[in-house]
Amino acid sequence: MDVFERFESEVRSYIRGFPDVFTSAKGARLQGRSGREYIDFFAGAGALNYGHNDDAMKRRLVDYLAGDGILHSLDMATAAKENFLTAFHDTILAPRGMPHRMLFPAPSGANAVEVALKLARKATGRQQIVSFENSFHGMTLATMAISGGPARQAAPMPIVGGTTFIPFDGAEGPGVDTLDRLESLLSDTRGETNLPAACIVETVQAEGGINVASMEWLRRLQNICRGAGMLLIVDDIQVGCGRTGSFFSFEPAGLEPDIICLSKSLSGLGLPMAMVLVKPACDSLAPGEHSGTFRGFNPAFVTATEALRFWRDDALEQETVRKAGIVGARLDRIALRYQEVTRPPVRGRGLIQGLSTASGAVARRIAGKAFARGLVMESCGPERNVLKILCPLTIADDDLVRGLDILDAAVAAVAAE
Ligand SMILES: *Cc1c(COP(=O)(O)O)cnc(C)c1O
Numbered sequence: 001m002d003v004f005e006r007f008e009s010e011v012r013s014y015i016r017g018f019p020d021v022f023t024s025a026k027g028a029r030l031q032g033r034s035g036r037e038y039i040d041f042f043a044g045a046g047a048l049n050y051g052h053n054d055d056a057m058k059r060r061l062v063d064y065l066a067g068d069g070i071l072h073s074l075d076m077a078t079a080a081k082e083n084f085l086t087a088f089h090d091t092i093l094a095p096r097g098m099p100h101r102m103l104f105p106a107p108s109g110a111n112a113v114e115v116a117l118k119l120a121r122k123a124t125g126r127q128q129i130v131s132f133e134n135s136f137h138g139m140t141l142a143t144m145a146i147s148g149g150p151a152r153q154a155a156p157m158p159i160v161g162g163t164t165f166i167p168f169d170g171a172e173g174p175g176v177d178t179l180d181r182l183e184s185l186l187s188d189t190r191g192e193t194n195l196p197a198a199c200i201v202e203t204v205q206a207e208g209g210i211n212v213a214s215m216e217w218l219r220r221l222q223n224i225c226r227g228a229g230m231l232l233i234v235d236d237i238q239v240g241c242g243r244t245g246s247f248f249s250f251e252p253a254g255l256e257p258d259i260i261c262l263s264k265s266l267s268g269l270g271l272p273m274a275m276v277l278v279k280p281a282c283d284s285l286a287p288g289e290h291s292g293t294f295r296g297f298n299p300a301f302v303t304a305t306e307a308l309r310f311w312r313d314d315a316l317e318q319e320t321v322r323k324a325g326i327v328g329a330r331l332d333r334i335a336l337r338y339q340e341v342t343r344p345p346v347r348g349r350g351l352i353q354g355l356s357t358a359s360g361a362v363a364r365r366i367a368g369k370a371f372a373r374g375l376v377m378e379s380c381g382p383e384r385n386v387l388k389i390l391c392p393l394t395i396a397d398d399d400l401v402r403g404l405d406i407l408d409a410a411v412a413a414v415a416a417e
Contacts, residue, residue, distance in 0.1 A: 001019055001021070014378075018376055019371075020032035020033060020034050039375050039403035041390060042388075043392050045378070045390070046241075049392060050310065050393065051394045051395065052270070057307060078301070081298065088308065101277070103115060103278055105276060106294055109238075110139060113137045113142075114143060116200070116259045120259060120282070121197045126195060130185075130198070133168060133171060134148050134168055134205055134382055136205070149207055179220050186228050196228070199231075201213070201221060203239060204352055206388075210386055218253040219254065231258040234255065236249050237264050237274075240264075241264065242265070243390075244350030245321050245324070248260065258282045261274070265307075267304045268307025271299055271303055272297055273300035320351050323395070327389055341414055342356065343385075351389070353388075355386065356381075356386050357386070366411055
């Protein structure tokens, strides 16, 4: 690790929890230079829902490179982009009756969120954004301003204002509907233009500790937005692309968001790519009002088009639900068995699940012991005490069970200390 310590900035982060030099990966397995093989329960923070180095995506990419396919094109028309637009429309949007247009920002989740804010402010002529406590929307200044989690407190400089924070579903106990707050805030606002432009929400707060919003709460949020002329933005960057089962995380709630942010697993192979879906009525930016050099990275269009093969039927969705059952049952057992270090109940939806532990230090010790036994996993939440299970959706059952066995052993080892 010497080279990294000597030459790389202190800001490096994940490297510190996973001290090995990774050399190759396939499916849900990572190879370390130490000679150790790891099961991946982190999946690039949700950028690798289809696992590492999917054969078909890789072949498409290699063929594209070998054929001198266009690599860089600003946002000019390319065959690769045309194929993606058509395939995403036919496979995802049309079957769901979604009228949204596709907007390509710079290839990061944060840039997708920034464009969503611009679109909403311009479409409504309003400024304020409603967001939720413990949310995470990125690490640029504008996205930190609407993130309610620790990232915001860590901001080293004054950040952009204009955000109102409301507690997320369940944050104030089972008897409290936190949207009552939003309603009273809106009814106290004088003047149409002082109302918020939009509300941005994650259906499952991932970085915020795996907090799951109920479908009723999400539907009520959409109704409140409609009533106040606010746009509903769903940040599906981490829990979209099938993480909870359906392609979009909001499908079981029947939401029709005005704007949807996607990134992480969109390219399928882990290549940088982001996309904002926007209803035609909110597609408010004039030509060039959002720009950037790397908007629409053609190799990512190629692999993203291939990734859509997973969405031509419901096989992956069924598999995700089935595997979620395996994970949930095992986490329940672990949580009950080691209550000196865990804090049941297990939380999550689909293949994003969390095991709450007594503290951030305990979670760090468990993750450290898991890593030493060959499992890569992270913790999240404001206290970083929630161990997060975020395996590839395509993980083989054997690897899934082996990863859960390692987690079990790591929790047992820390409980015995
Ligand atoms: C990761 C993430 C982002 C930011 O994406 P980057 O590519 O890291 O900029 C925004 N929102 C959510 C919900 C995320 O998980």
